[in-house]
Amino acid sequence: MSAPLVLAVPAKGRLQENAEAFFARAGLALIKPRGARDYRGAVAGLDGVEVAYLSAAEITSQLAAGAVHLGVTGEDLVREMIPDADARVVLVEGLGFGFANVVVAVPQAWIDVRTMADIDDVATAFRQHHGRKMRVATKYVNLTRGFFSDYGIHDYRIVESSGATEGAPAAGSAELIVDITTTGTTLAANGLKVVEDGVILRSQANLVAARTAPWGAAERELARVILDRVAAQARARAFREVRARFAACDARLLETAREKFGVVTPFGGPTSSGMLTLHCPPAEVYALTSYLREHGAEAVAVADLGYVFSKDNPLFAKLEAGL
C-alpha cells in the first residue's frame, strides 16, 4: 500500500532540526531514503507515512486545504493564514519549541503610550492632527486587524511588510509595528517597546491536523500510532519517576503528595513490600523527596522517563473529536 498519511515537516533551519529531534524523541525517526536533498521522506519502521518537507507557510496552507493530514507549524501562521482556523484544523499539541509572541510595539520615545487604550487615543489624535491614519507595519494583517478591532481601534492603516518590520518606524514607513519577538532584543535594538496589553498571541510550534484531509481507517490508525508515541513522550517529559520504599506510606500521605506536588501514581499505591512509584513534575521533585523522607522513607530514587504509555491516548482522542 502506498503512503496514505502525509506528515508535513518544516524544510529548513531551526524549525526542521527541532521538529526532527521532537519526532526522534518520540521514537519516530524521520528518514530520507532517496538522499538528503529529497523533499519527500518517511518514518523509520512505520510504513504508510509519507513525510513532506515544506516551508512553514506552505504547511499551513496545505493543512487548511486538507492536502496533508498532519503538519508541524507555528500557531501564529495558523491564526494568521487560515480564516476560521478552528473549523479547518485541530491544534493537537504544542511541541515546546519555536516559541514566539506576536506583539504590538511602539517607539520607546512614545512615553505617553503604555496600553492599547493609549494607542486608540493616539490613533484618533493622529488622524485629526495629520489628516491621515497612523500606519502599522506587519506581516500579520489578519491578527492585527482582529486584535485592533477587539480594542475598538479603527483609525489606522496596515502597511504590509515582509521582512525587517522592526525597522519600519525608524525608516518612516510606519508609526508602529506588529511582529513576532522571542526575547524582545531586536525590538529594543530598534528603539521599540512592547505595549503592556499588546501581546496578540503566545505562539509555539504545534502538531496540527487538517480536518478536511481524507481520513480513512488506515490514516486514522497511523495517526493513532504517531500520536500515541508523541503522547507517551510528552508525558515522559512532563514527569520524573520517583521511587521509594517505606512502611508508613498510606492513602492520606499520597493524597497530600498529589495536592502539594502534583504527583500522579501510575501504578496505584505502595506494593505489599512497601515499594512506591510516583510521577512528579520536575520542578517539585526535590520538595517531594524531602517530604517523603520526613515521613519515613529511607531512600528515594529519581530517574528520567523514556516513555509513559497509558491505556488512553489523549492526543488521538482530541484529533478524533475534531474530525
Add this chain to the structure above:
Amino acid sequence: MDARATSEAKGPDARAEALVSAYERAGYARLSPAILQPAEPFLDLSGEDIRKRMYLTSAPGGGEFCLRPDLTIPVSRDYLASPAAGQVAGLCYLGPVFRHRKGEPAEFLQAGIESFGRADKAAADAEMLARGVEATSNYGLASPDIRIGDVALFAGLIAGLELPAAWKRRLIKDFNRKANLAQDLERLMLGGTNGRPEYQGVLAALAGSDPKGAHALVTDLLSIAGINAVGGRSVGEIADRFLEQAALGASTRLPRDVRALIERFLAIAGDPDQAAADLRALAKDANLAAALEPALDLFEHRTGFLAAHGIDVKRVRFATAFSRGFDYYTGFVFELTDPARTGDPLVAGGRYDELLTRLGSPQPIPAVGFAVWIERLAVYGGGP
C-alpha cells in the same frame, strides 16, 4: 463559491432602471464610475475592517486596487476630478459593488444618489430621505420603517461639556463606531485608567506647573535622548499628550452629573418633534443651549421639510443614539427597513460633510446621499 451576482443571471432589473431614470428626470446626472478603483481611499475612509470584505489586487508596478465595495467614494472621486468640482451637483448611479458576504453573492447591485455642494442642508437632507422612500415605493413598499439619527447632536453635546480633550475624542469615536459607549462611560466613572505608576512622581510634579514650561521641559528631555520625529509623531505631539495625561491624572473621574446628562441625552428617542422638545429641555437644564442650538435648529428645520415631502413625521423613529457605524457621517443619518421583516436596511444614507475634504478637496463641500440595495428590494412584487 460562485461570486457572480444573481442580477446578471436574471438580466437587467427593469425596476432598478426605472428608479434611476426617475432620479435622472429629477435632475440627478447619472454617473458610471470605474469598477476597478484604487484601494487606498476605501481603506483610509472606511477603515481596515473593510479590507477583509474587499476584493483586492495589486498592479504589476505596485499600488493596490480593488473592485469597488461601494459607490459613494467612486462617485465622490469622479465629481472631484470633474470641472464641476466644488459646485452644486446632484449625481445618481446604478451598478454592481463587490464585498465578501457570508452566504450571499459577493457581487450585488446598488443604486443611489450623492448630492454635493448644497448649502440648504436641512432641505437637502429631507429630500434624500424622500428619494429613498421613492426607491422602496418603486418596488411596492410605500411605507417602510424610517429610522433617523443625527450625529451632529452628540458632537454638539460633547463639545459643550467641560471634559478633558482626550475623553471627548474617545466618546465621539465610540459613538460613531457604535462601540460600547455605556461600557466606556462606566470605565471613565471608575477613573484610574490613566494611572502611570512609573511616571507618577514626574506627572504629579508637572501637573501644577506652567504648561508652556512643562512642554519645553518634556521636549527638551526627549531631544537630549536624541529623539526627534519618531514614526511620524513629532516630539511636540508626544509631549502634548504626555502632559494631557498628566493633567488627567490617575484620580480624575467622569463626574456623576455629566454621566447622567450623557445618559439622559442618549435615552431621547421617539418621533422627531417630541425628541426636539426633549432635547431643548435638556439643553436648557444643562446650560448647553449655545452648544446644541445650531444642530437643533437644523434638526427642526429638517423635520419641517420631511413633512413638506409628504412623510408622516409621527411614523419616523428618531433616536439620539442611532448611528450607522461609519465615522464619515457628520449629521443626518437614516435607514429604511421593512416593517414586516427586521434587519438589513433596504436604503441607507446620511450627511458626510468632511468626506470630500478627506478625498482631497481644497475647500469643504457639503455632501449628503444614500444607497439602495437592489436585490433586497427585488423580492417585492410591486412597482412598474
